[in-house]
Amino acid sequence: MRRHVLSSLIALVAVVSLASTLAAQAQVAAKPAPAAKAWTMPRTPDGKPDLQGVYSNATTIPVARPANLGAKEFYTDEADKAASAAAGGRGGGRGGAARPAAAADPEGNGLAVHYDTSQFGLGGPTVKRAASLRTSIITGPEGRVPALTPDAAKRGAERRAFQQEHQWDSAQTRPLAERCVTWGFEGPPMMPVGYNSTLQIVQGQGFVSIVQEMIHDTRVIPTDGRPHAPAEIKQWMGDSRGHWEGDTLVVETVNYNPLVSIQGAMVSDVAKVTERFTRIDADTVQYQFTVDDPKTWVKPFSGEYNMVKIGGNVYEYACHEGNYGMANNLSGARATEKK
């Protein structure tokens, strides 16, 4: 146990110092949306931009920029992208988006890819993805999640140590995703997953709702200008409020459950995430986000990807209802102890 704590501390120090050497000025500006051709913004009957539809946010863009690309935020063209991939510079798993260092996830979900989706025929060309020349989802010259504050590093280390020591004790000490409490990617910010990267947006009077297939997590976001719910109410997906800035839906989320992790770090009580949804053509919604939590990261960071309209439906992901794995894992652990 002591050895585990020590080694994770060493790993953490390494991660933190690496990140701080790379740290430069915060950069939150996003690239302007590509100019639309002969396309006019479709609107709902009440005149708001119509974002409704079923989308995929699957992407091969890694969260963090491959180190060899330096401050290069965009490939010049597809050939450049291919050449970079051939040179081993392309991040990400075969089927999904790259995650930050595995060790950084306090819940122990830090596999680079949860499943190798190519094994199930779900990778590669079978998945519709928005075209992009971005080198990383995180924008700015650094293209990666900034360093943790010392306090956040400590929080994370303590949590990891606890999880490590008690991982087989009970359902309650298993990772959140394995418990079907939250998948860890639904955010906000919503991050692409290796598979089931499907979401649907429906707009009603004064509300926008977003269901993500993983794990049927739904947000119903008030857009009528009301204040946030009382801060005593902490939620796994936080508390979201939306408003329109021109043709962009801006959603601000606060009051996260203290066990929520964003990009591998447990957020604090002051975490605030701002998302911007802009429909940029018939098939594409540009998704931008900024994570601001001064108690967790040394500076805010922003990211961007496009989600693309797909045909079909969002299907029911009854994660908890079908969670046979939990009982099997625990009974396995009990059987092992008896040996």
Added chain:
Amino acid sequence: MRIQSGKMQSRLTKWSVVAVAGAAICLLAVMPSPAQAPAYKAPKTKDGKADLNGIWQAMNEANWDIRPHGASQGPVFSLGAAYSTPAGLGVVEGGDIPYKPEAAAKQKANYADRLKLDPEVKCYMGGVPRSTYMPYPFQIVQGTDTMMFVYEYAGAVRVINMAAPTKAPADSWMGWSNGHWEGDSLVVDVTSLNDQTWFDRAGNWHSDQLHVIERYTRIGPDALQYEATIDDPKVFTRQWKMSMPLYRRMEKNAQLLEYKCVEFAEEVLYGHLRKQPLKGDSK
């Protein structure tokens, strides 16, 4: 009452399916139903449909037992009066559920073992129609080609397809919903429901042959009438119907909050597999 309903059943079984449906309509026409009461003119959305947007909730005792029932002691003695069962007038039109004999026996067995078997105890999604009248709000987000029904309990969600009807690829907990407008009523045809959900805490049940036709009608500025026609030839001798008003959550700041109840069900589902058993049955 019982004799009458028995008589009606034996008569009904002689009729064709079409005649049964017709009879049900005639029967309903003479029954007092708030849906038919004073023609309330529903406010319209900007695209001219009856406006069902809102956060709605049932205010009845159907989740304990959809049939008429007296008050009774709850299943956990230590919870005393706080978690016992309030009496309810029932929401089943005609009062009784037309179970086949063996199906009626299964309901009794379900009830006897409800602490172990009720999917609500396990935080499983409530299914249709139960999710509508569980003691939690749900929200209707009315889009143009789609509507989203989001339920606070277990974060269950249904997307109602308002375009040409589609078919489910597989059964699911919340089923497959195709909707259309009949005048100012939203009619939702729900199929491909699995056999894992119940109607209530009393063990009233259905099979995977369940077919539900729901009807949502505005009956006032802050109320909807909800009707669900239940068909399941494996379990019931005929179609039957439940109906109830649903009320708007009128708080200025009303919103759905999370009730991700997995956490609250883990002890009951997996507690026996703990390394160190918990002492006692409470926190």
